[in-house]
Amino acid sequence: MQSQFVDMKTETGVRESRRFSVAPMMDWTDRHCRAFHRVLTRRAKLYTEMLTTGAVIHGDRMRLLGFDACEHPVALQLGGSNPQDLAASARIGEDFGYDEINLNVGCPSDRVQDGRFGACLMAEPRLVADCVAAMKRAVNIPVTVKCRIGIDDQDPEIALDVLARAVVDAGADELIVHARKAWLQGLSPKQNRDIPPLDYDRVYRLKAALPDVPVVINGGVASIAEARRHLDHVDGVMMGRAAYQEPWRLLAVDPELFGVPAPHPSMRAALEAFFPYIEDQLARGTRLHAITRHMVGAFHGVAGARAFRRALAENCTPADAGLDQLRDAIARVGQGEAASVAA
Numbered sequence: 001m002q003s004q005f006v007d008m009k010t011e012t013g014v015r016e017s018r019r020f021s022v023a024p025m026m027d028w029t030d031r032h033c034r035a036f037h038r039v040l041t042r043r044a045k046l047y048t049e050m051l052t053t054g055a056v057i058h059g060d061r062m063r064l065l066g067f068d069a070c071e072h073p074v075a076l077q078l079g080g081s082n083p084q085d086l087a088a089s090a091r092i093g094e095d096f097g098y099d100e101i102n103l104n105v106g107c108p109s110d111r112v113q114d115g116r117f118g119a120c121l122m123a124e125p126r127l128v129a130d131c132v133a134a135m136k137r138a139v140n141i142p143v144t145v146k147c148r149i150g151i152d153d154q155d156p157e158i159a160l161d162v163l164a165r166a167v168v169d170a171g172a173d174e175l176i177v178h179a180r181k182a183w184l185q186g187l188s189p190k191q192n193r194d195i196p197p198l199d200y201d202r203v204y205r206l207k208a209a210l211p212d213v214p215v216v217i218n219g220g221v222a223s224i225a226e227a228r229r230h231l232d233h234v235d236g237v238m239m240g241r242a243a244y245q246e247p248w249r250l251l252a253v254d255p256e257l258f259g260v261p262a263p264h265p266s267m268r269a270a271l272e273a274f275f276p277y278i279e280d281q282l283a284r285g286t287r288l289h290a291i292t293r294h295m296v297g298a299f300h301g302v303a304g305a306r307a308f309r310r311a312l313a314e315n316c317t318p319a320d321a322g323l324d325q326l327r328d329a330i331a332r333v334g335q336g337e338a339a340s341v342a343a
Helices: 011-017 031-038 053-058 062-064 082-095 110-114 116-121 125-138 154-168 200-209 222-231 240-247 247-258 265-281 289-294 305-317 322-330
Strands: 021-022 074-079 100-105 142-149 173-181 215-218 234-239
Touching: 011 289, 021 062, 021 247, 031 247, 031 265, 031 289, 053 062, 053 074, 053 082, 062 082, 074 082, 082 100, 082 125, 100 116, 116 125, 116 142, 125 142, 125 154, 142 154, 154 173, 154 200, 173 200, 173 234, 200 215, 222 234, 222 247, 240 247, 247 265, 265 322, 289 305, 289 322, 305 322
Parallel strands: 021 234, 074 100, 100 142, 142 173, 173 215, 215 234
Antiparallel strands: none
């Protein structure tokens, strides 16, 4: 799919895009998800799923790192704690054309803890700073950090400031803060997304303490109206599950947060604009379901949405499914589709 969008792969474009971004989400924000989201918003910054340094250095790089030019601005999120490996992985990411390298200091899963990266690194701010410094020396694109406000029994008033100041001193270009603690003992990764209380004010205080450092808030943002309110206090907002599960919300991003028209007036129009990308991917051997699995919530709340979801599940999953099956699924949505750009 050729990019028909404004050039956001510039320093100014990448900087402006921090105003709104879609969070990196494991098993969700793959290249097809990002390409779909891009037809809904020209301006939002998109993120890969977290990739470990081991996978980047030793894995199938084209499969793991390849992306479509339409995705810009797009950031590569890395998981790791070895400064040399992170520097090497960041360099590989830059060579692939990513606009930003982001270090994950927020994922609470057991697997991540066992590998000594993710949220457990909140307890090792000096090591995180060394990692950031190594990546900054390796690349010429922004290096950012995504973290929690603290872990376990840490006092967020102390822990977040210590980590933030360490990575900023090391050269971090932006801080993205999930406004919850992560409890590494006693809560599952899923529970860590919901049970620890949100503390947006803690992130606001961080921004006030570091006025010259870009700070992006993440966690529990459920609407574009909420995003607008956060922007009174911080430089940017990152939306996760709401953007993925109800992607129609992304149609409001450009007009509501960037002051430019939405790329398409409705989800139906956006999906039709996405057909060339899908056709190209099918011709490359990609199964239709690998793309349509990200569309399940496209018509949430619209007459015919259930029939659309059923058609995706039944008709778009077979190995030989093609664009006709997707067209049929879309045709089941009522013509009174709520078009558009509801916040």
